[in-house]
Amino acid sequence: MRNSLIIALDFPAKRQVLDFLQAFGDEKVCVKIGMELFYSEGPDIVSYLKEQGHEVFLDLKLHDIPNTVRSAMKSLASLGADMVNVHAAGGQEMMEAALEGLDSGTSSGNRRPLCIAVTQLTSTSEEQMQTQQLIQVPLQESVLHYSKLSADAGLDGVVCSAYEAGMISRHIGAEFLTVTPGIRPASGVAGDQKRVATPQFAREEGASAIVVGRPITKSAAPLESYRSIKKEWEGVLL
Numbered sequence: 594m595r596n597s598l599i600i601a602l603d604f605p606a607k608r609q610v611l612d613f614l615q616a617f618g619d620e621k622v623c624v625k626i627g628m629e630l631f632y633s634e635g636p637d638i639v640s641y642l643k644e645q646g647h648e649v650f651l652d653l654k655l656h657d658i659p660n661t662v663r664s665a666m667k668s669l670a671s672l673g674a675d676m677v678n679v680h681a682a683g684g685q686e687m688m689e690a691a692l693e694g695l696d697s698g699t700s701s702g703n704r705r706p707l708c709i710a711v712t713q714l715t716s717t718s719e720e721q722m723q724t725q726q727l728i729q730v731p732l733q734e735s736v737l738h739y740s741k742l743s744a745d746a747g748l749d750g751v752v753c754s755a756y757e758a759g760m761i762s763r764h765i766g767a768e769f770l771t772v773t774p775g776i777r778p779a780s781g782v783a784g785d786q787k788r789v790a791t792p793q794f795a796r797e798e799g800a801s802a803i804v805v806g807r808p809i810t811k812s813a814a815p816l817e818s819y820r821s822i823k824k825e826w827e828g829v830l831l
């Protein structure tokens with residue numbers, strides 16, 4: 594997953610995924626299956642995309658009591674995704690349980706999926722966090738706190754915005770993944786995202802990976818948009 598551009602396949606069903614991927618031909622990409630697609634298609638969509646040779650981030654953002662998350666992760670581990678996630682707000686014990694579940698559900702000889710934690714959603718502004726979650730510290734501090742908690746739990750990294758990626762790497766280490774959604778080309782529409790950044794900014798801040806949905810999936814020319822965002826992310830001169 595490191596250095597990847599992860600395409601968020603936020604589609605209602607497999608049909609639209611196939612239509613979208615058709616333009617990519619035989620090219621293998623890195624994709625994210627979120628709640629919309631997983632809830633409509635079920636676990637088979639994970640094995641299908643893996644069989645096609647794509648890397649898969651299964652983004653279900655688990656957040657529940659430790660026992661439930663442990664059991665759910667045991668089930669998810671067998672689906673073959675490369676990476677899964679939880680909400681760091683569930684706490685250290687819950688995150689440790691997530692890893693236990695993944696370990697126990699991974700059959701011998703296979704690698705357990707990477708597990709990362711959402712810190713503060715990229716759709717959350719500092720003002721919202723302080724007035725709605727009643728977290729009375731700057732947003733950066735909350736994101737760093739959740740990142741340290743995730744690292745203490747043994748997780749492989751976090752989901753954060755590009756604005757926090759550099760800070761997290763400096764405090765925790767470059768091996769700790771910083772996966773950054775909220776990515777928009779300079780001319781892009783933010784929509785519901787609050788902490789948005791360009792692919793170039795994410796690269797300069799040392800983000801491990803970027804997650805991009807609508808700027809590609811809703812584009813009139815998805816493949817061209819993908820290629821241009823990927824070039825900017827990889828630092829290829831445009």
Ligand SMILES: O=C(O)c1cc(=O)[nH]c(=O)n1[C@@H]1O[C@H](COP(=O)(O)O)[C@@H](O)[C@H]1O
Nearest residue numbers: 601627652714715752774775804805806807
């Ligand atoms: O965990 C995520 O993937 C995630 C975390 C976060 O803080 N913000 C966020 O946008 N995401 C996901 O990243 C994708 C962003 O999509 P676009 O805003 O369309 O580029 C969506 O599928 C979100 O569910």
